[in-house]
Amino acid sequence: MMSSKDSEFQTINDLIDIANGFTRAKSLHVAAELDIASHLKEGRKSAFDIAKTIGCNGEFLYRLMRALTTMSIFHEEEEYGYFTQTEHSKLLLNENVRNIILLKCNFDHYRGWENFLDTVKTGSAQPYASLGIQGDYWDYMREKPEEGLRFRKGMSGYTNYVNQRVVATGDFKGFDTVCDIGGSQGVFIQEILRQNPTIKTGINFDLPYVCEKNKLLERQNIDPRFKEVEGSFFEAVPPANLYTIKRVLHDWNDEHSKKILTSIHKAMLPGGKVYIFDAVLDTINKNCYNIVAWMDLSMMQLVSGKERSEREWEALVSSVGFKIEKVIKTQDPMLPPITIITKI
Ligand SMILES: C[S@@+](CC[C@H](N)C(=O)[O-])C[C@H]1O[C@@H](n2cnc3c(N)ncnc32)[C@H](O)[C@@H]1O
Structure with missing residues (x-):
């Protein structure tokens, strides 16, 4: 004993x-x-x-x-x-797993946590101030091309790993144009197109410097329906019937997330929908290990974002003229649930 x-x-x-x-x-x-x-x-x-x-x-x-x-x-x-x-x-x-590890454990990623104590004390994060980087995480990724590439490969690693199962969870029938907002290297929209032959156009939308770098990728068997559009979601997004937005809104606080959703609201074609692929905190058990509670801290420290509960999602989307139609929950925390929203 x-x-x-x-x-x-x-x-x-x-x-x-x-x-x-x-x-x-x-x-x-x-x-x-x-x-x-x-x-x-x-x-x-x-x-x-x-x-x-x-x-x-x-x-x-x-x-x-x-x-x-x-x-x-x-x-x-x-x-x-x-x-x-x-x-x-x-x-x-496995290249995807290796890319995730290389992203998570690289030196600059650790340095982003140096002043976490100040973040918790003040409620405001300055992750890369010690590296002399002004601006947000995405400016940092642009200014440090090696980090940017490591980040995009790591994100594609995550996406490739869950892609098939995540896409299979959603219903993509009846949507001619699907646009993936903040789609990085474009692997998610390519999988959506692969599983859904009825879609006419699949757009990968991301920042100009990301789309520029994507041109250097050795993409194989590119679907002729695939298109890449560059821009900032704070300004405007391309018109589409369905928007997918995966692991993007959790990068931003409510004020910024409202701007992103407003751009989508303005551009959305009649009868359109948005599929948000981000955690819904209520689906997670308390007091035991879960990846979402840790992801939430990374969002807090590195990008001033957060994971949200269903109530917080509802408050966020309704403040810009959307309503939650349905939340499709998943069992595995690696697979984000789909929060489906439509115009009020
Ligand atoms: C966390 S990553 C998610 C990538 C991808 N959706 C995935 O799940 O693998 C966030 C993406 O948002 C993009 N992004 C950041 N700011 C943006 C902006 N203002 N306009 C468009 N895309 C932006 C980044 O370049 C990055 O590709």
Whole structure:
């Protein structure tokens, strides 16, 4: 039986474990950056041999891999220095997963959290002030092209991962023109077109510098119905019958979100709808791990945005002339529910 002292030690260990989160994330980052998993594809291998191949210090790479095994990333064999793959480390071979990790754990992403204490105290976030960046997160992404590319690849990683299931949740029949607002590299609208042959035009709408960078992508089998339109959703969006807006409104506070929704309201063709793909907080269980509570903090610190409850969504959309028609809930928190809104 556990004594109360034992259970206190366990709790202290749990807290220290949480405090170690940064070290763990950084170790995962280095493993992804060095693409260590790809060296175990053919079977067991010594960390010292991998180190020689990739130009690392053998002992240090061994110690990194040994630490990662404590989180089920790689498995250490009986023979000293040898490792095999695990279910977790196999996933590092998936380009989408690797891009998500590289986005989440990169150095600038951490730096954006440096003044989180001030954010909580003041209720106002200045994530990149210490890097001398004025303006919002998107200005930062434009001014630091490497970060911008990492961000877009990471977002496409998320989207590619859930795309098929998310699109299958919605009903896209009867809409001639569908426009994905803030669609980044355009992978979401391409999947919508792929699953819905009756749509006539699918527009990817994003900022001019994002569309410019998209021209450099090696896109394969582009659907002739796919179109890219550049602009700012604070000014105007293209006319469409259906707007999809995925993981965008949570980037913005209510004042900015109202402006985005107003642009959509003005441009929407008669009988149109908007599908919002963002979390609805009420669908999440309290007091246990959920990804949305953590996403909410990232929104708070990095972009001054937030995740919203159904009541908050209702208040937001009704203030600009929309009403919620339906919320299609999903079981997996990785899959955003669809909040369908129409004009009042
Ligand atoms: C969090 S990302 C979401 C990307 C994509 N919808 C997804 O789910 O993967 C937000 C997107 O909004 C775009 N964005 C930011 N400000 C914008 C603006 N003023 N007008 C149009 N797009 C904007 C960004 O460039 C970025 O692609």
